[in-house]
Amino acid sequence: xxxxxxxxxxxxxxxxxxxxxxxxxxxxxxxxxxxxxxxxxxxxxxxxxxxxxxxxxxxxxxxxxxxxxxxxxxxxxxxxxxxxxxxxxxxxxxxxxxxxxxxxxxxxxxxxxxxxxxxxxxxxxxxxxxxxxxxxxxxxxxxxxxxxxxxxxxxxxxxxxxxxxxxxxxxxxxxxxxxxxxxxxxxxxxxxxxxxxxxxxxxxxxxxxxxxxxxxxxxxxxxxxxxxxxxxxxxxxxxxxxxxxxxxxxxxxxxxxxxxxxxxxxxxxxxxxxxxxxxxxxxxxxxxxxxxxxxxxxxxxxxxxxxxxxxxxxxxxxxxxxxxxxxxxxxxxxxxxxxxxxxxxxxxxxxxxxxxxxxxxxxxxxxxxxxxxxxxxxxxxxxxxxxxxxxxxxxxxxxxxxxxxxxxxxxxxxxxxxxxxxxxxxx
Amino acid sequence: xxxxxxxxxxxxxxxxxxxxxxxxxxxxxxxxxxxxxxxxxxxxxxxxxxxxxxxxxxxxxxxxxxxxxxxxxxxxxxxxxxxxxxxxxxxxxxxxxxxxxxxxxxxxxxxxxxxxxxxxxxxxxxxxxxxxxxxxxxxxxxxxxxxxxxxxxxxxxxxxxxxxxxxxxxxxxxxxxxxxxxxxxxxxxxxxxxxxxxxxxxxxxxxxxxxxxxxxxxxxxxxxxxxxxxxxxxxxxxxxxxxxxxxxxxxxxxxxxxxxxxxxxxxxxxxxxxxxxxxxxxxxxxxxxxxxxxxxxxxxxxxxxxxxxxxxxxxxxxxxxxxxxxxxxxxxxxxxxxxxxxxxxxxxxxxxxxxxxxxxxxxxxxxxxxxxxxxxxxxxxxxxxxxxxxxxxxxxxxxxxxxxxxxxxxxxxxxxxxxxxxxxxxxxxxxxxxxxxxxxxxxxxxxxxxxxxxxxxxxxxxxxxxxxxxxxxxxxxxxxx
Numbered sequence: 001x002x003x004x005x006x007x008x009x010x011x012x013x014x015x016x017x018x019x020x021x022x023x024x025x026x027x028x029x030x031x032x033x034x035x036x037x038x039x040x041x042x043x044x045x046x047x048x049x050x051x052x053x054x055x056x057x058x059x060x061x062x063x064x065x066x067x068x069x070x071x072x073x074x075x076x077x078x079x080x081x082x083x084x085x086x087x088x089x090x091x092x093x094x095x096x097x098x099x100x101x102x103x104x105x106x107x108x109x110x111x112x113x114x115x116x117x118x119x120x121x122x123x124x125x126x127x128x129x130x131x132x133x134x135x136x137x138x139x140x141x142x143x144x145x146x147x148x149x150x151x152x153x154x155x156x157x158x159x160x161x162x163x164x165x166x167x168x169x170x171x172x173x174x175x176x177x178x179x180x181x182x183x184x185x186x187x188x189x190x191x192x193x194x195x196x197x198x199x200x201x202x203x204x205x206x207x208x209x210x211x212x213x214x215x216x217x218x219x220x221x222x223x224x225x226x227x228x229x230x231x232x233x234x235x236x237x238x239x240x241x242x243x244x245x246x247x248x249x250x251x252x253x254x255x256x257x258x259x260x261x262x263x264x265x266x267x268x269x270x271x272x273x274x275x276x277x278x279x280x281x282x283x284x285x286x287x288x289x290x291x292x293x294x295x296x297x298x299x300x301x302x303x304x305x306x307x308x309x310x311x312x313x314x315x316x317x318x319x320x321x322x323x324x325x326x327x328x329x330x331x332x333x334x335x336x337x338x339x340x341x342x343x344x345x346x347x348x349x350x351x352x353x354x355x356x357x358x359x360x361x362x363x364x365x366x367x368x369x370x371x372x373x374x375x376x377x378x379x380x381x382x383x384x385x386x387x388x389x390x391x392x393x394x395x396x397x398x399x400x401x402x403x404x405x406x407x408x409x410x411x412x413x414x415x416x417x418x419x420x421x422x423x424x425x426x427x
Numbered sequence: 428x429x430x431x432x433x434x435x436x437x438x439x440x441x442x443x444x445x446x447x448x449x450x451x452x453x454x455x456x457x458x459x460x461x462x463x464x465x466x467x468x469x470x471x472x473x474x475x476x477x478x479x480x481x482x483x484x485x486x487x488x489x490x491x492x493x494x495x496x497x498x499x500x501x502x503x504x505x506x507x508x509x510x511x512x513x514x515x516x517x518x519x520x521x522x523x524x525x526x527x528x529x530x531x532x533x534x535x536x537x538x539x540x541x542x543x544x545x546x547x548x549x550x551x552x553x554x555x556x557x558x559x560x561x562x563x564x565x566x567x568x569x570x571x572x573x574x575x576x577x578x579x580x581x582x583x584x585x586x587x588x589x590x591x592x593x594x595x596x597x598x599x600x601x602x603x604x605x606x607x608x609x610x611x612x613x614x615x616x617x618x619x620x621x622x623x624x625x626x627x628x629x630x631x632x633x634x635x636x637x638x639x640x641x642x643x644x645x646x647x648x649x650x651x652x653x654x655x656x657x658x659x660x661x662x663x664x665x666x667x668x669x670x671x672x673x674x675x676x677x678x679x680x681x682x683x684x685x686x687x688x689x690x691x692x693x694x695x696x697x698x699x700x701x702x703x704x705x706x707x708x709x710x711x712x713x714x715x716x717x718x719x720x721x722x723x724x725x726x727x728x729x730x731x732x733x734x735x736x737x738x739x740x741x742x743x744x745x746x747x748x749x750x751x752x753x754x755x756x757x758x759x760x761x762x763x764x765x766x767x768x769x770x771x772x773x774x775x776x777x778x779x780x781x782x783x784x785x786x787x788x789x790x791x792x793x794x795x796x797x798x799x800x801x802x803x804x805x806x807x808x809x810x811x812x813x814x815x816x817x818x819x820x821x822x823x824x825x826x827x828x829x830x831x832x833x834x835x836x837x838x839x840x841x842x843x844x845x846x847x848x849x850x851x852x853x854x855x856x857x858x859x860x861x862x863x864x865x866x867x868x869x870x871x872x873x874x875x876x877x878x879x880x881x882x883x884x885x886x887x888x889x890x891x892x893x894x895x896x897x898x899x900x901x902x903x904x905x906x907x908x
Contacts, residue, residue, distance in 0.1 A: 029652050049605055385547050
């Protein structure tokens with residue numbers, strides 16, 4: 001293996017034109033798999049009736065398949081090329097990495113998208129790219145892909161373009177006119193991390209591009225209110241991604257950064273990608289892989305802020321001494337255990353906000369409780385019918401025939417509610 | 428709601444009604460009959476609903492009566508829009524009890540228009556369950572239908588085979604029509620088929636799996652994509668199975684790869700981690716330990732060139748560390764850093780700047796000599812960025828032991844070895860760069876660069892070189908070293 005890569009340095013590596021389409025698809029899909037986002041929801045409604053091509057988006061995203069890593073496959077998620085002039089340490093495609101390189105032409109990407117779409121494999125395209133020649137050149141190629149799909153194929157499915165913050169704003173503008181969603185990765189939760197691990201990137205430039213895209217989205221929405229045929233600009237909004245576990249940032253830092261990003265740039269989503277060991281890793285990285293559970297807990301805290309009315313500071317209150325969320329229990333339970341004075345809440349009288357804070361009650365269950373209690377005073381049995389697990393919510397609730405009495409105050413409450421570690425049998 | 432005015436002239440008191448539905452998903456028919464029955468005040472326990480192929484209610488005593496017809500003065504039946512939507516969807520479920528359940532709910536809604544809000548009621552919950560599983564089935568149909576292309580005289584035609592759990596095919600025709608409006612296609616299922624020719628939707632009876640095409644050349648590409656987008660470092664089979672249960676696998680071309688992907692995942696992850704395994708090793712704590720360990724290092728390809736690893740030279744605790752690029756021909760022969768022509772030039776300039784080489788620690792960014800053989804000569808070949816990054820681990824071990832206060836990097840390779848990124852010498856030289864451990868980094872050219880220049884250019888560069896060395900000397904004196 002090492003022998004081979006050394007020889008590749010000395011002799012000319014195989015040029016991309018010699019690689020088959022299938023081989024290049026393998027290389028460029030493999031290179032894209034570290035991007036967590038696959039959403040295809042929340043865009044403007046459109047369909048192919050009256051058009052020439054295929055495609056529709058009806059609000060709800062569709063996951064067309066699931067890979068054994070549990071992640072949904074909704075879009076054809078590929079890189080235009082994995083050649084890159086940047087040298088970001090956490091990235092498998094950085095300049096100094098030995099991965100095999102390949103590239104597609106914009107036409108090839110468009111054709112592949114259409115062929116997959118017609119067979120109902122995908123909702124659309126998520127195109128990203130390594131930087132070749134210059135940021136502008138790369139961005140032009142990506143925009144060209146979207147143009148072929150929209151104009152030549154009259155494609156009305158979903159397009160997500162990852163834009164390059166260093167590229168000309170005019171190109172990013174064009175990208176937004178063709179795409180449903182644009183995204184720009186902030187890459188790392190802290191500026192120090194970015195400077196150390198992504199020496200070619202600049203936080204101010206990334207945030208500048210996010211801010212510009214935000215104002216374009218708002219402007220386009222406003223124009224559409226006044227002129228029916230004003231062009232749409234990224235109707236599914238913009239998103240970003242950060243890598244968790246490659247630098248020293250703790251969960252409180254990450255949650256704080258995410259909420260600032262939501263607030264400042266009107267993002268639809270902040271994605272977290274647990275840093276995974278990449279082949280041919282850079283020597284600067286702490287190659288200890290963070291537990292996948294950490295990513296999951298961060299997503300849960302993201303949900304708490306977006307749908308459950310928690311402030312970022314409150315999520316931070318759920319973290320431990322090192323500023324990290326507990327891995328064995330979810331952040332909502334962790335918060336409730338810390339602030340037991342707020343519980344139990346009366347299921348028949350408590351406000352929606354109070355009920356949303358009860359561990360084990362989701363937004364659906366809270367909605368059902370609120371409507372059901374108009375018709376009857378709820379007993380514990382009734383609550384059981386409306387929720388997933390009564391055992392989990394019981395210590396935090398008061399119902400007509402139920403008080404947790406001392407349960408809420410028990411010192412071993414956490415142990416009672418945390419998922420059990422299974423005792424292993426002798427073999 | 429006020430009690431309904433009796434309008435039972437057609438409904439024989441106490442008789443039992445059996446309604447035969449023409450199709451299992453014919454909601455409009457059910458709605459019409461249910462409306463008439465409600466208007467005639469027929470309670471739910473006196474109606475049976477039978478779908479095609481179903482059996483009549485055994486308890487219908489005395490045979491079924493004709494459906495009563497309400498008179499013109501009967502009050503209209505009212506329900507909320509929400510209930511209509513829910514009922515329309517729940518009626519597609521394969522549960523034979525669904526129509527009776529919906530009628531029971533409709534009956535109850537006449538006396539309590541808000542009965543649906545009582546989410547703890549058994550019937551309300553059951554209707555919501557039916558609705559939910561039909562929605563899920565429809566959603567899975569949108570997701571998991573796989574078209575295969577067939578060539579016809581009319582051009583491309585796409586055919587899919589799908590096996591839904593409920594009677595959802597007709598209800599979802601619109602989705603596929605809107606999405607593939609300009610394509611000709613058929614979806615074949617055991618519960619009936621739909622066909623779109625670009626203009627008109629046709630329906631036909633149940634089909635068999637063998638009626639659908641068996642392959643499509645694009646599936647090979649799709650399978651390659653499926654296998655490549657999967658990250659073996661994060662195997663979560665349970666999450667996959669929850670969303671894509673096994674019953675769907677047989678009609679999805681990519682699913683046949685799943686067993687081998689799962690089986691191969693651990694091996695692939697091990698491969699991915701192997702590159703980073705070195706990170707788990709402890710840094711050697713003494714210069715002697717480093718000196719002996721570097722000889723066994725095989726982390727990059729240069730180690731396989733048949734050269735020896737050249738360790739740095741100097742005392743632990745030296746205030747100045749001088750870092751070059753890599754050993755050259757002479758260094759490799761003697762096993763010492765900076766003893767070849769470039770080393771001699773370095774000595775000369777160090778002396779000129781007043782720096783005592785013997786008090787400094789001298790080493791290289793890369794420990795092995797990389798070369799290309801040209802006849803009997805070994806021609807120096809620059810290490811790649813990757814090789815420098817790999818060897819950086821050793822350089823950091825040396826820095827951790829020596830703890831220099833000033834580091835002098837000679838050339839771009841040395842600077843990369845210290846900074847982890849490539850910098851331009853002309854931009855980086857002339858000022859101190861703070862390193863993470865608090866030491867100061869000064870960057871200058873490599874002396875071999877001077878060796879390659881001639882005339883005025885050499886004089887100019889030599890002046891810059893001396894200036895850099897003097898700056899380092901001044902800094903060392905300031906620090907009292």
